Amino acid sequence: MKNLLIGGAGLLGLALLAAAICIPGYNRAKVLNQDVQAQWGNVEVQLQRRFDLIPQLEATVKGVAGQEQKVFLGIAEARKAYFQPGAGVAEKAAAANDMTSALSRLLVLQEKYPELKSNEAFMKLQDSVEGTENRLGVERGRYNQAVRELNVYTQTFPNNLYAMLAGVKEVPYLKAPSEASEAPKIDFSK
DSSP: OHHHHHHHHHHHHHHHHHHHHHHHHHHHHHHHHHHHHHHHHHHHHHHHHHHHHHHHHHHHHHHHHHHHHHHHHHHHHHHHHHTOTTOOHHHHHHHHHHHHHHHHHHHHHHHHOSSOHHHHHHHHHHHHHHHHHHHHHHHHHHHHHHHHHHHHHHHSTTHHHHHHHHTOOOOOOOOOOGGGGSOOOOOOOO
16 A cells, blocks of 8 residues: 555656646647747738828828929919910910919919928838838747747747647748839839
């Protein structure tokens, strides 16, 4: 009976020792997996910011630039009409009047806005796009770092056993698509 108790206590001790070794490894695999998922969520937040922000910024800049564009377009059209081959005096006079009208609108615009505002709007757009891309780059880097930690853990012994027990597998790195080598295009012609 004494031998049975000693054997049972030994088995219980081994079981407790195995649990003391395995539980932290199992938990670490689960934590690393959650870190990867959380970082992917951060990447998605920045992607959503990009998809929401850029069209709004583009529309804002177009709106501000629209008023200035009308003035500059009026000047260009008046100049073109004035130098049109075969234009008579009446056409040239009308073109000159159009030029005067366009220039007066430009002066009014310049008085209202000492600095033409579209330049500032374009600079803000550029800064916002750059900031968004920087945030996205940072989050992608953090995600790949979390993936690296998880993948190293799942590939090393005995951690791979704990990861297998926890059902945690390697995760692929986030790689930029081939199109990412080109800058996003913003078109103000529409």
